Amino acid sequence: MRAKGIVLLVLGVVLFALSFLLLGAHNIEAMLGALLMGIGAASVVASLSFLLGKKPKMQ
Structure with missing residues (x-):
C-alpha cells in the first residue's frame, strides 16, 4: 500500500510539472496540459x- 502511494506521488508530480510545459500554447497542447495537470493533481491527492490514511483495523 505504501509503495502504491509513493509511485502515485512521483507520477503525479511528474505529470503536474510536465503540464506547465504545455500550457503556454494556444491549441491542442494547452488542452493536453490542462488534462495532465488534472490527472497529476488527482494522483497526488x-x-x-494512501500514505497518510489510517489502515483499517483487522478483527
Whole structure:
C-alpha cells in the first residue's frame, strides 16, 4: 500500500510539472496540459491519502 502511494506521488508530480510545459500554447497542447495537470493533481491527492490514511483495523 505504501509503495502504491509513493509511485502515485512521483507520477503525479511528474505529470503536474510536465503540464506547465504545455500550457503556454494556444491549441491542442494547452488542452493536453490542462488534462495532465488534472490527472497529476488527482494522483497526488490519491497518493497522500494512501500514505497518510489510517489502515483499517483487522478483527
